[in-house]
Amino acid sequence: MAVTYAKDREIAAYRWGFRIFLVSQSVPFILIFADWYMFDGYYVSPVASKWLGSIEAFFGLLSGLIAWQALQAIRAGHLMAMIQGFRRAAVIGGAQLVLLAYQWGTRFIPPGTRYGEVYYTLSGVSGFYELIGIFVLVAISFRAARVQFTAHYHWDAEAAEYFWIFQMVAGFLSYLFLYWI
Amino acid sequence: MEQQITQAEARNNPQPKVMHMAPVLRGLVWATIGFAIFDLMTVAVDPFRGRPLVTEPSVVVGWVGALIGWLMGVGGYEGVILPLFGSPSTWVEPKNWRKYFGLSTNHKVIGLQYLVTSSSIFFIAGMDAMAIRYELMQPSMHFFTYTGQYLTAVGVHGSLMMFGVGTVVLISGLGNYFVPLMIGAKETVFSRLSGIGHWLLPAGALTLIASPLLGYWDTGWRGYEPLASQDPGGMVFYYLGIFAMTLSTIIASLNLAATIIFHRARGMTWARLPLFVWGILTVSLLNLIWQPEIEMTFVMALLDKLIPFHFFDALGSPLTYLSMFWLFGHPEVYIIVLPAFALWNEIIPVMAQKNLFARDWAIIGLIFVMMLSGLVWAHHIFTNMRNSEMFPFSFFSEMISIPTGFSFMAAIGTLWRARLRFTTPTLLVLMAIFNFVIGGLTGVYLADPPVNLQVHDTFFVIAHFHYTIIGGAIFTWVAAMYYWLPKLSGRMFNDTLGKWLALWIFIGFNGTFSQMFLLGLDGMNRWVPAYPPYLKPLNYSVSLFAFFLGAGFIANAIHIWWAWVKGPKSPENPWHARTLEWLTTSPPPDDNFDGEVEVVRGFYRYDHDEPSAYLVKNPEPAE
Numbered sequence: 001m002a003v004t005y006a007k008d009r010e011i012a013a014y015r016w017g018f019r020i021f022l023v024s025q026s027v028p029f030i031l032i033f034a035d036w037y038m039f040d041g042y043y044v045s046p047v048a049s050k051w052l053g054s055i056e057a058f059f060g061l062l063s064g065l066i067a068w069q070a071l072q073a074i075r076a077g078h079l080m081a082m083i084q085g086f087r088r089a090a091v092i093g094g095a096q097l098v099l100l101a102y103q104w105g106t107r108f109i110p111p112g113t114r115y116g117e118v119y120y121t122l123s124g125v126s127g128f129y130e131l132i133g134i135f136v137l138v139a140i141s142f143r144a145a146r147v148q149f150t151a152h153y154h155w156d157a158e159a160a161e162y163f164w165i166f167q168m169v170a171g172f173l174s175y176l177f178l179y180w181i
Numbered sequence: 182m183e184q185q186i187t188q189a190e191a192r193n194n195p196q197p198k199v200m201h202m203a204p205v206l207r208g209l210v211w212a213t214i215g216f217a218i219f220d221l222m223t224v225a226v227d228p229f230r231g232r233p234l235v236t237e238p239s240v241v242v243g244w245v246g247a248l249i250g251w252l253m254g255v256g257g258y259e260g261v262i263l264p265l266f267g268s269p270s271t272w273v274e275p276k277n278w279r280k281y282f283g284l285s286t287n288h289k290v291i292g293l294q295y296l297v298t299s300s301s302i303f304f305i306a307g308m309d310a311m312a313i314r315y316e317l318m319q320p321s322m323h324f325f326t327y328t329g330q331y332l333t334a335v336g337v338h339g340s341l342m343m344f345g346v347g348t349v350v351l352i353s354g355l356g357n358y359f360v361p362l363m364i365g366a367k368e369t370v371f372s373r374l375s376g377i378g379h380w381l382l383p384a385g386a387l388t389l390i391a392s393p394l395l396g397y398w399d400t401g402w403r404g405y406e407p408l409a410s411q412d413p414g415g416m417v418f419y420y421l422g423i424f425a426m427t428l429s430t431i432i433a434s435l436n437l438a439a440t441i442i443f444h445r446a447r448g449m450t451w452a453r454l455p456l457f458v459w460g461i462l463t464v465s466l467l468n469l470i471w472q473p474e475i476e477m478t479f480v481m482a483l484l485d486k487l488i489p490f491h492f493f494d495a496l497g498s499p500l501t502y503l504s505m506f507w508l509f510g511h512p513e514v515y516i517i518v519l520p521a522f523a524l525w526n527e528i529i530p531v532m533a534q535k536n537l538f539a540r541d542w543a544i545i546g547l548i549f550v551m552m553l554s555g556l557v558w559a560h561h562i563f564t565n566m567r568n569s570e571m572f573p574f575s576f577f578s579e580m581i582s583i584p585t586g587f588s589f590m591a592a593i594g595t596l597w598r599a600r601l602r603f604t605t606p607t608l609l610v611l612m613a614i615f616n617f618v619i620g621g622l623t624g625v626y627l628a629d630p631p632v633n634l635q636v637h638d639t640f641f642v643i644a645h646f647h648y649t650i651i652g653g654a655i656f657t658w659v660a661a662m663y664y665w666l667p668k669l670s671g672r673m674f675n676d677t678l679g680k681w682l683a684l685w686i687f688i689g690f691n692g693t694f695s696q697m698f699l700l701g702l703d704g705m706n707r708w709v710p711a712y713p714p715y716l717k718p719l720n721y722s723v724s725l726f727a728f729f730l731g732a733g734f735i736a737n738a739i740h741i742w743w744a745w746v747k748g749p750k751s752p753e754n755p756w757h758a759r760t761l762e763w764l765t766t767s768p769p770p771d772d773n774f775d776g777e778v779e780v781v782r783g784f785y786r787y788d789h790d791e792p793s794a795y796l797v798k799n800p801e802p803a804e
């Protein structure tokens with residue numbers, strides 16, 4: 001046999017590439033954060049519901065934690081635990097989105113104001129990343145079962161987890177900027 | 182620990198998909214269906230007065246549906262979605278010419294797809310330019326009926342050329358084809374993603390071409406606010422089209438950067454990495470930072486139109502948009518020329534058979550240009566700034582010419598006392614260097630506030646950036662096509678004819694754009710289809726040269742095409758180059774090298790006869 005690429009190197013390439021991709025995807029958030037600062041300064045609208053926002057943020061953190069545990073599970077070779085973990089994380093992420101949709105639906109925050117514009121843009125963009133993240137988590141949970149991820153081979157799960165954590169951090173920062181800072 | 186991961190990449194499906202329709206056709210059908218579904222769903226939940234079937238918001242959502250349908254249809258469904266859910270991929274890549282018309286994972290196929298798509302865009306946007314020049318032959322409107330038509334023509338021309346040609350040909354096109362070969366790789370890291378990435382380019386270009394359907398837009402390629410927010414619906418397709426094209430560039434850059442870092446052959450150390458590869462690596466990093474920046478800016482501008490929000494319109498801060506655009510915009514211009522700089526220093530040492538002068542400085546120059554390019558953006562908006570704010574931007578803009586000079590220094594140092602072989606690629610590279618000197622120096626003038634405030638938004642600026650982009654980057658593209666033609670096709674062009682054709686575009690180009698400097702100084706404004714009659718003679722002559730130039734590009738394309746299919750067979754390594762792409766057959770086999778590559782020396786020294794690399798052939802399969 002000619003030399004084949006060692007699996008480790010292949011995975012290292014994927015890993016590096018995916019991280020760079022996430023770094024690149026942080027640019028849009030940095031841009032909106034900068035605009036938030038320019039347009040709103042440190043103003044927090046009194047009509048913004050800190051309660052709802054906090055519950056959403058809590059859901060975000062919780063699902064991030066669950067996804068992280070799922071990754072630990074597959075590292076220890078527990079395939080079913082991983083699959084269930086990803087699906088649970090996706091459901092909680094979905095609940096967070098439903099809450100967001102509710103908040104948007106009530107229009108307590110008027111879209112035509114400076115704060116409102118930034119609010120809808122920032123929460124909309126992080127919601128969009130979350131939607132993609134949910135799609136990826138669900139897809140990978142199916143893939144994991146069909147191709148039988150193992151403790152050695154589970155790069156796809158790792159990637160899904162990276163993405164999920166990325167959107168969680170971005171969403172949490174948005175929460176801090178929108179409701180507290 | 183060596184483990185096969187094929188188990189997870191189930192590609193050898195026993196029952197390959199029987200395609201009933203060419204993937205591109207299926208893509209079009211699915212795109213139409215996707216558009217209809219998403220569009221109608223949107224008008225159902227968000228109806229508009231009079232219940233039209235297409236509204237501004239619905240066209241945006243519909244476009245997303247069309248894009249998804251298109252990407253699925255060209256092969257994304259079998260190639261990406263099925264494996265993502267763990268089913269084996271049923272996608273088979275054909276072995277014949279059909280492989281160019283669907284999703285591919287082979288970087289050479291992808292590179293050619295990019296080159297062909299991008300050349301088509303170059304042709305369309307070029308015909309657009311001819312229409313613009315035809316209109317400007319007379320001081321009053323005689324060709325276009327409405328000013329909006331003229332301005333849309335200008336906007337489509339600029340956007341297609343910047344995002345579909347300038348940013349694409351040297352990076353996604355030649356980069357995809359040659360970077361893996363030049364580093365001795367057999368494949369790229371994210372091949373499937375990269376294959377999908379190509380299909381975003383025609384989607385984006387078609388979107389821009391379709392933009393007049395939604396109403397003529399007036400802003401040109403910069404999408405300046407607050408004009409954009411009050412412009413007709415065509416703006417929407419400007420944002421969406423560029424969004425798709427930049428996404429394609431991001432994907433190509435990500436793939437190439439990862440490949441350069443992880444798939445180098447044995448012995449290909451950083452100190453030996455070819456210059457073109459360095460060029461692609463630096464611009465890939467620029468792309469990964471700045472293309473997402475402009476995408477988000479466009480999303481915000483789009484929200485301004487749809488909702489409407491007021492980020493950048495007259496109630497908000499148009500200047501913020503200007504800064505956000507040029508934060509990306511200036512790096513973008515370097516994204517276009519850095520690979521060209523690198524190519525000069527790739528081709529000249531080969532043609533001179535002489536050591537590359539100051540190789541390290543050439544690379545340092547590339548890296549410093551990359552870093553400084555983010556610090557100069559405001560030289561594009563001097564007219565909107567206070568005097569006191571201009572200085573730092575003026576300063577850095579002029580300083581950036583120092584690392585730029587390093588590339589020139591390497592090229593000129595190599596040429597110094599060289600016995601240069603005077604071939605078509607040599608000639609074109611020398612022309613590109615000449616043109617870029619003019620483009621770059623006028624850039625330094627423009628970065629001087631007193632000059633800038635006089636000539637901003639005149640044809641002087643048009644001449645400046647066409648000298649850098651056509652004169653520098655496009656000439657280098659043509660040079661590289663001739664240089665690599667024997668590799669791409671195994672055939673040779675006619676050198677005498679090639680030189681005459683080079684001269685043709687050189688005369689056409691300089692005739693067109695040198696006169697634009699004069700036009701600008703005489704007071705000819707950008708973005709106007711009509712002008713004071715005293716400018717007519719110069720404009721008339723510019724247009725004649727422009728038609729001559731356009732015909733010259735077509736003539737070069739025909740020559741290259743002819744040589745590609747019918748030219749005489751070329752020797753294995755006609756230029757006696759040392760880089761790795763010449764170590765394999767022409768055109769290269771599917772997996773690039775029939776064996777393992779080992780690099781033992783740098784590629785730019787010609788003062789010895791030792792090879793730079795060895796190809797350890799695979800053993801012949803036993804009969």
Ligand code: HEM
Pocket residue numbers: 403514515517518560561578579581582585620621622623624625627628629633636637638642645646649650
């Ligand atoms: C030596 C380096 C350069 C300097 C100092 C420079 C400076 C400038 C300045 C000051 C302007 C603004 C003029 C105005 O609108 O009033 C300008 C415009 C422009 N430059 Fe350069 N430039 C340089 C190199 C380049 C290169 C390498 C490219 C492209 C490959 C380029 C492309 C452009 C474009 C596209 C515009 C006009 C954009 C627009 O207004 O639509 N420049 N340049």
Ligand SMILES: [Cu+2]
Pocket residue numbers: 510511514557558560561
């Ligand atoms: Cu600039």
